[in-house]
Amino acid sequence: MAVPKRRMSRANTRARRSQWKAAAVALVSCPQCRSPKRPHVACPTCGTYNRRQVVEPSA
Amino acid sequence: MPKPTKGPRFGGSPAHERLILANLATALFENGRVRTTEAKAKRLRPLAEKLITKAKKGDIHNRRQVLTVVRDKGVLHHLFTEIAPTFAERPGGYTRITKLGPRKGDAAPMAIIELVTEQLNPVRTTRTAPAAQAAPAAAPVEADVEETPAAQDETAEAPEAAEQTAQGEKKDEA
Secondary structure (H helix, E strand, O other), X not given: OOOXXXXXXXXXXXXXXXXXXOOXXXXXXXXXXXXXXXXXXXXXXXXXXXOEEOOOOOO | OOOOOOOOOOOOOHHHHHHHHHHHHHHHHHHOEXXXXXXXXXXXXXXXXXXXXXXXXXXHHHHHHHHOOOOOHHHHHHHHHHHHHHOOOOOOOOEEEEEEEEOOOOOXXXXXXXXXXXXXXXXXXXXXXXXXXXXXXXXXHHHHHHHHHHHHHHHHHHHHHHHHHHHHHHHHHO
């Protein structure tokens, strides 16, 4: 099995990990309650999708 | 060569997968809506719609075929006598999937799959637009002033029709 010959430097490790980035979640405003929600997903605040009540509002 | 099933596989074996989907279909016909993961909802939809199509035909052969999936005879009766007649006019698209976002715990994307209960409003294709445009062009300017309120009315109606078609499309997508 292939194994590393040399210890990887801190700089190389950190340079690689600097690319581990979290992407911001895309948000749109709910047409019903104006609160931010994810597109194509029922609003978690008012529980509507396309102004149609899908689920009971959570919290 | 048989075409592979669309979507992910569930359970540990084909028998387990059949059981998962059969139980989901039974729960859907029993309760009208099921909250499950997006992947399972997407696999359930073609199965459930094929069962409803069989239920709409309603003869004894189709009933026995549906009984191989929906084992519960009470649910089977409910499907054939109450659910199927409500879809008599609807040419497919009996279920709707609405996404609910990630689940707490494992962040699995959740969805609700439900039987469509809304009244079917058929899509109206209007060919009046070319005639309305031709009339002001032929008519003098005074007639054009009279035409504009009618045109506004048409434009006011047009978004509603567009919304209805959009909702219809959304239903198809969901």
